[in-house]
Amino acid sequence: MKKKVGFVIAGICLCWYFMNSFHILPHKKYTDEDFNIVTYKSTIDKDKDGMDDQSDILQNVRSYIATKPKYKSKYYSGGYPDDEYGVCSDVxxxxxxxxxxDLMELVDEDIKKNQKEYxxxxxxxxxxFRRVRNLKVFFDHNAxxxxxxxxxxxxxxxxxxxVFKNHIGIVSNKRNKKGIPFIIHHEHSFQFNYEEDILEKREDLVGHYRMS
Known part of the structure; x- marks a missing residue:
């Protein structure tokens, strides 16, 4: 009987560890208002659509992940993926x-000006423009x-x-109970959620930028 109980407890612990490691367990999300943080609004509207760039970027990212792209690294003759696949930089x-x-054009221009740095x-x-190491250099120059x-x-x-050492994502407007933001990203094929509470668990953070 004790052995059975032990196996059950061990199974529950392993299940919890697996679900927590892969961010399957639900996490309560908080907003800026919960921490008396003023939400940043950009003064720039680059595409003239009536929405400030900061809000526009976040909304576009949510629209992109709503398509539920599958993780796969592929080469596209037009640069941007035009099918159901994508990687972290595509977010x-x-x-x-x-x-x-247009990162494809912008990164290409910056590389031609600063090829040695890249x-x-x-x-x-x-x-x-889909390589993290290049985006790190680009954002150092332009953001x-x-x-x-x-x-x-x-x-x-x-x-x-x-930006992480070999990964990149967009900061969410949702936060954990400490006020640390979730990250919207696409890291691997076994990812259950695109918006995850990962910042405290990573030790490879190398950059944080704002375009507008």
Whole structure:
């Protein structure tokens, strides 16, 4: 009997560990208002659609993940994925593109001006803007660099860009109970949710940016 109870407890623990590790368990989400944080609104509307860029980027990202893209790294002759697949950088690329920032064109222009900094021998416009290491350099050159202290919660806003060593995503306007924002991202094929509470669990954060 004791062995059976032990197996049951062990099974429950393993199940909980698995569900927690893969962010399957639901997490309560909080808003800026819950922490008396003023939501940032950009003064720029690059695509002239009547919505400020910060809000536009966040809305576009939510529209993109609503299509439930499947994780797969592929090369596209037109640069942007035109099927059901995508990778982490596509979350950012589509979020910015529909706000008036064409990363394929912008990154290509910046690489041609600063090729040594990108450490690229052969420039390929169709793929360069989808590589995290290139985006890190691009945002260093062209975006506002912000704090990487995740506990400085007022300076993390929905629509910001977050870069990890080999990964990238968009900051959500939803937060955990400490006020630390969720991240909207697409990291692997086994990801259950695109919006996850991951910042405290990662040790590879290398950049935090704002385009507008």
């Amino acid at each position: 950012v690329a589509f979020g910015l593109k529909d706000a008036g920032y 450490q690229i021998d052969i420039i390929d416009k169709n793929i360069d 506002k660099s912000l704090t990487t202290d995740i506990y400085d919660i007022k300076n993390w806003q929905g629509g910001d860009i977050v």
